[in-house]
Amino acid sequence: MKNSRTRFSGFCIGLFALAVFALPPAAHAQWRATVGGESKDMGKQALAFLPNEIWIHAGDSITWAWQSDEIHTLTFLTAGQHVPPFQVGCPGFVTSSATFDGSACVTTPPMVKGQTFTVTFPKAGSYKFECLVHQTMTGTVHVLDLSQPLPHSQKFYDDQAAKQRTALLTDIDQKMKMDMSAGDDGMSVNVFPRTAHVTAGVGEINATPGGYQTASEVRFINGNLTIHVGETVEWSNHDPLEPHTITFGFGNADPADIFDPTPNVTIDADGALHAIITLPTDKVSSGFLEQPFEDETGIPANPIVNPNNPATNISNVALSNPSRFRATFTRAGVYNYKCLLHDDIGMVGKIIVQP
Numbered sequence: 093m094k095n096s097r098t099r100f101s102g103f104c105i106g107l108f109a110l111a112v113f114a115l116p117p118a119a120h121a122q123w124r125a126t127v128g129g130e131s132k133d134m135g136k137q138a139l140a141f142l143p144n145e146i147w148i149h150a151g152d153s154i155t156w157a158w159q160s161d162e163i164h165t166l167t168f169l170t171a172g173q174h175v176p177p178f179q180v181g182c183p184g185f186v187t188s189s190a191t192f193d194g195s196a197c198v199t200t201p202p203m204v205k206g207q208t209f210t211v212t213f214p215k216a217g218s219y220k221f222e223c224l225v226h227q228t229m230t231g232t233v234h235v236l237d238l239s240q241p242l243p244h245s246q247k248f249y250d251d252q253a254a255k256q257r258t259a260l261l262t263d264i265d266q267k268m269k270m271d272m273s274a275g276d277d278g279m280s281v282n283v284f285p286r287t288a289h290v291t292a293g294v295g296e297i298n299a300t301p302g303g304y305q306t307a308s309e310v311r312f313i314n315g316n317l318t319i320h321v322g323e324t325v326e327w328s329n330h331d332p333l334e335p336h337t338i339t340f341g342f343g344n345a346d347p348a349d350i351f352d353p354t355p356n357v358t359i360d361a362d363g364a365l366h367a368i369i370t371l372p373t374d375k376v377s378s379g380f381l382e383q384p385f386e387d388e389t390g391i392p393a394n395p396i397v398n399p400n401n402p403a404t405n406i407s408n409v410a411l412s413n414p415s416r417f418r419a420t421f422t423r424a425g426v427y428n429y430k431c432l433l434h435d436d437i438g439m440v441g442k443i444i445v446q447p
């Protein structure tokens with residue numbers, strides 16, 4: 093009896109010792125966040141980290157889950173590093189997981205819905221992260237020492253992400269989708285002959301204390317039109333961030349240079365691009381229609397939109413692309429067009445030209 097009780101006590105002490113030594117020194121939490129969001133038809137995109145501000149303890153990890161068909165990267169740069177193109181990365185990319193402490197760049201390649209990426213943060217500090225594809229898509233991770241309390245739970249972040257996603261996907265200002273003929277004073281028609289207008293994308297930039305979030309409608313709005321021979325359609329980009337192209341005649345292929353206009357595109361007196369299209373098979377592309385980069389204190393100003401022949405001066409056009417494109421149709425037919433960047437998520441249109 094005594095013997096067996098002694099054995100039993102010894103067994104219990106052994107179990108206890110095992111339990112104590114098997115415990116990790118501190119439980120590192122695993123947090124969740126998301127990247128991007130979209131409407132069912134993919135036409136409305138939340139270009140945002142959701143949420144884009146999160147507080148964790150040193151040693152914790154965050155797993156980001158991508159939720160859109162539009163591509164995004166999750167990128168942590170080092171202080172002073174030149175922002176690299178998304179195709180180049182740090183240079184290079186990591187997939188599935190990484191550790192970031194501010195000393196070395198970490199970036200995913202462009203990723204889409206269904207993919208995840210986990211980052212562990214061993215060192216206290218506040219770290220900015222961004223998407224290399226979308227300049228106004230940023231966020232902050234606050235990594236606190238273990239002695240500091242955390243302000244929010246995972247449920248708070250889940251709820252916040254859902255609310256922000258809904259807001260971004262529903263909040264795009266309807267009046268921005270303006271038809272240029274509405275409220276027209278009649279003068280511009282005489283100067284730049286134009287029968288119809290298509291809004292080639294519209295969006296809005298939002299901010300939280302953690303960084304920028306952007307909403308984009310990635311569509312040609314009223315992009316299917318019927319006009320008559322000799323008439324001109326004007327496309328304009330109203331998105332603060334997303335570039336778009338107006339591209340005819342390439343079918344499923346892409347031009348060798350997607351950034352710049354094809355050589356058959358000329359420039360109107362107001363700097364807008366203009367093409368004369370004679371057949372549905374004519375290969376015509378606008379290059380990127382987008383807002384010029386913002387001027388920033390301390391860097392050279394960029395006051396001239398499209399100063400040179402777009403076909404021969406790539407560097408200047410890349411600096412300051414126009415945001416308008418016009419096409420005049422000289423023959424009856426059906427002219428399909430697409431955006432080279434977003435046709436895969438449904439950004440296409442059609443001009444029917446009647447005799």
Ligand SMILES: [Cu+2]
Pocket residue numbers: 293310335336337431432433434435439
């Ligand atoms: Cu586009």
